[in-house]
Amino acid sequence: MKEYKPYQEDQLKILLTQEQIEEKVAELGKKISYDYAGKDLILIGVLRGSTYFMVDLTRRMRIPFAIDFISISHYSEQTDSAGVVRITKDLDLSITDKHVLIIEDIVDTGLSLGYLLRNLKTRDPADLKVCTLLNVEARRIVEVPVDYKGFDLPNIFVVGYGLDYNEKYRNLQFIAEFDRP
């Protein structure tokens, strides 16, 4: 049988290998397990990019926790000028008095994460922290706290391991630099 290699035709420059990601995710899982031992922890995955990271990260954790997901609308050029950011899928669990850790695939401008933090803060969690696999400080507009991070990236566009371009490439096991057409 002929082996199918997805996206073989695309010019993707591997930036972070599967091994590097696995190693980093294990490290983060261990650190989070240590820091949150004995605490009532809820991990909140921000849809949809963080799903792969969320799954792998939680499998590396050795403490009890709950998971939930949240999704918010994003700005685009087509957005009505009167439109504002809103939650398109809210949490199912209450986070009041819980230790909350937001799980992001990437933090760049900080705009959507900034909104999310402001919104979740109003629900009175015991504390609210952020874990992101990728951090692009060079694109930051809004200062946001990043408590756990996997890798720092320069101002480039990347795909793979949950990150997409037009819904493509999410299932790559590695993270690659991608030149947008």
Place this chain on the structure above:
Amino acid sequence: MGIITISREFGCGGETIARLVAEKTQFLLVNKDTIIQGLTEYGIGKPEEDLDKIVVSDDCEQLVPQYVDAMHDYIYDLAIRNNLVILGRGGSILFRDYPPALHVRMIAQFTQRVQRVMKLYDLNSETAVKLVKEKDSEKRRYYRQIFDANWNNVRAYDLVLNTEKMGLEDAADIIVSAYQTHASPREVKNGPGGVDIENGIVTPSADAEAEKFMHPSEEEFAHMLDFYRLRWEYEPRTFLLEWDSEGNVIEAFSPDFYLPDQDLFIELTTQKPRQAWRKNRKIRRMKELYPEVNVRLIDKKGFESLLKKHSIDQDEGEES
């Protein structure tokens, strides 16, 4: 203020080209004669004295600093009110920190220049060779003496033109068009009326004109900030970056946005990297002068990724 500086090897046709550029752009031509005249008004030097000889003479040590200061003041003074084409006089060094200035260097082979000089001044080849060598070495000394700079460093210029196979008119056209491309489309603000200046920061008075964006990208950016429910102000302050000796502002910078909750100024650029680099330099200068102020540049790439990343099929892209 628009500035074009032209430096040239002797015999390149630089003087003619500078005159043509000044005519085409309607800029004021500043050459040695203009400066001698101006410095005489300042009470330094006399019209009959050859400044090049003074600055390379033995007793130049006290004269040079005086001369340089006066020339600097005089040219800056002119530049505040006029757009200038500056021929020679180390203009590229005087205005090296003024990013919109275009610095041009004209070159040609020695033999070519000798031939041009022979024709122009009706000289025999021996005299022409001597004259070209003398003039070049005078310029070299002038740069070393006054600016402690190497006259032959072509990297100090934005545009180097070889006039060997080029008509002078064509060369002038190239310079004019290069200037138009090079100069930042946005004019430096010169502390307009109706503003208060405090600690080098200009704040428009309350009755300032209603929000008018200079560029569509700024409007788009404002929409995006609205979308994420962030408070913003458009160009609320102007930071003064450079003054001349009389206290006139010659360079200033108004970042596009201020986010009060972040205490952050944001400058957007959708220009090419080369122009963005000049904005970067302004921002660096601003950080030196106002270290307590947070300012950030969002470049073309960053801005496009902000707008594009969710624009196609609600592409979730980054930060999803």
